[in-house]
Amino acid sequence: MAEATEIRKLVYLVTGGCGFLGEHVVRMLLQREPRLSELRVFDLHLGPWLEELKTGPVRVTAIQGDVTQAHEVAAAVAGAHVVIHTAGLVDVFGRASPETIYEVNVQGTKNVIEACVQTGTRFLVYTSSMEVVGPNIKGHPFYRGNEDTPYEAVHKHPYPCSKAQAEQLVLEANGREVHGGLPLVTCALRPTGIYGEGHQIMRDFYHQGLRLGGRLFRAIPASVEHGRVYVGNVAWMHVLVARELQRQTALLGGQVYFCYDESPYKSYEDFNMEFLGPCGLRLVETRLLVPYWLLMLLAALNALLQWLLRPLLLYAPLLNPYTLAVANTTFTVSTDKARRHFGYEPLFSWEDSRSRTIRWVRAVEGSAP
Numbered sequence: 001m002a003e004a005t006e007i008r009k010l011v012y013l014v015t016g017g018c019g020f021l022g023e024h025v026v027r028m029l030l031q032r033e034p035r036l037s038e039l040r041v042f043d044l045h046l047g048p049w050l051e052e053l054k055t056g057p058v059r060v061t062a063i064q065g066d067v068t069q070a071h072e073v074a075a076a077v078a079g080a081h082v083v084i085h086t087a088g089l090v091d092v093f094g095r096a097s098p099e100t101i102y103e104v105n106v107q108g109t110k111n112v113i114e115a116c117v118q119t120g121t122r123f124l125v126y127t128s129s130m131e132v133v134g135p136n137i138k139g140h141p142f143y144r145g146n147e148d149t150p151y152e153a154v155h156k157h158p159y160p161c162s163k164a165q166a167e168q169l170v171l172e173a174n175g176r177e178v179h180g181g182l183p184l185v186t187c188a189l190r191p192t193g194i195y196g197e198g199h200q201i202m203r204d205f206y207h208q209g210l211r212l213g214g215r216l217f218r219a220i221p222a223s224v225e226h227g228r229v230y231v232g233n234v235a236w237m238h239v240l241v242a243r244e245l246q247r248q249t250a251l252l253g254g255q256v257y258f259c260y261d262e263s264p265y266k267s268y269e270d271f272n273m274e275f276l277g278p279c280g281l282r283l284v285e286t287r288l289l290v291p292y293w294l295l296m297l298l299a300a301l302n303a304l305l306q307w308l309l310r311p312l313l314l315y316a317p318l319l320n321p322y323t324l325a326v327a328n329t330t331f332t333v334s335t336d337k338a339r340r341h342f343g344y345e346p347l348f349s350w351e352d353s354r355s356r357t358i359r360w361v362r363a364v365e366g367s368a369p
């Protein structure tokens, strides 16, 4: 007991700690970071599940706050050794305005960096995204690429643009002097499409399939491959890189790492069927019935309707020109940089990731959409 309290001396802050990924990071830190003494969970909306975490050996502090408010961020960061910044506005459906997306993703990240500098926090891990690389607006495939693969990263959509700007700010901040005179050490993790327990889009597809009598309709050719990664492995990568950033500052500082695991390369829809299939849905082949030009037309129509209806209501379907372009462009990652730099191995095998996700979808069954 005395030994356990002796080594527990670190304070971590997780921004966005009540989101899909954030919750997994929080739980993973409590399970796998033995040096933790206090875990601060900062989010705009706090989850009730945080209460049950408050009984363990680590002090869990829930902080309701907004990353766009510099003073709230500085107060939360003060005294923390490590910040894991996962908070972000993930919107590719036109729910939020571009200004709001920039405010949260770019200004919010600036506030986190400045808070570290002012308060003397030295270690910052940023949750970036594969979207900072691509797919680009030209629809170029990125096939089994790694962190050094040349690719024309050209974006127009506010979400990838904001993530790219924020990532750049984080990487440029590496080496800045923080309060107390020591250098800030930063790095960025770039998950591909994350799946697992709590994945809202998977939940939406599941309910849509139930409404359609147990069917989903294939819209994207099966040959278009998507990189996907299990949320538990993404969380584990965050925990590990945060730990190793403190030990190997020169090697890890200023670096980017794709998040990867053993999940198979498949099309977005075929991959989802790995979980939705065992839950009773089937994927109906419609390629001959719904040609790509028709999908583009539907996507454009959705965008037009969104614009026309905006004064009256928020119309934000999954299909729009941007999501169609992303879904229809191959983007897969093949790298071992995280293993080489900080010894990352996936904690969950593909079989584990799959069965955990299926179990979660089954539990979602019957719950309101």
Ligand SMILES: NC(=O)C1=CN([C@@H]2O[C@H](COP(=O)(O)OP(=O)(O)OC[C@H]3O[C@@H](n4cnc5c(N)ncnc54)[C@H](O)[C@@H]3O)[C@@H](O)[C@H]2O)C=CC1
Residues within 6 Å of the ligand: 015, 016, 017, 018, 019, 020, 021, 022, 042, 043, 044, 045, 065, 066, 067, 068, 085, 086, 087, 088, 089, 090, 104, 108, 127, 128, 129, 130, 163, 190, 191, 192, 193, 194, 195
């Ligand atoms: N879901 C995915 O497939 C991927 C997500 N990412 C990144 O991972 C991070 C987490 O994403 P998800 O967990 O999927 O999203 P999420 O929406 O479930 O979680 C984001 C969390 O940030 C919080 N948040 C939003 N605005 C905030 C603000 N102004 N102040 C404080 N907290 C705020 C939300 O309340 C939410 O709890 C994001 O930075 C996202 O860009 C990267 C690659 C893929």
Ligand SMILES: C[C@@H](CO)CCC[C@@H](C)[C@H]1CC[C@H]2[C@@H]3[C@H](O)CC4=CC(=O)CC[C@]4(C)[C@H]3CC[C@]12C
Residues within 6 Å of the ligand: 090, 092, 128, 129, 130, 131, 192, 193, 194, 201, 219, 220, 268, 269, 318, 319, 322, 323, 324, 326, 327
């Ligand atoms: C055409 C539709 C017919 O079924 C399918 C539409 C699927 C899309 C909603 C998704 C396809 C690819 C997804 C994105 C991808 O996984 C990369 C992402 C990374 C992020 O950082 C945030 C989420 C997302 C943009 C993800 C969003 C949903 C898709 C566009």
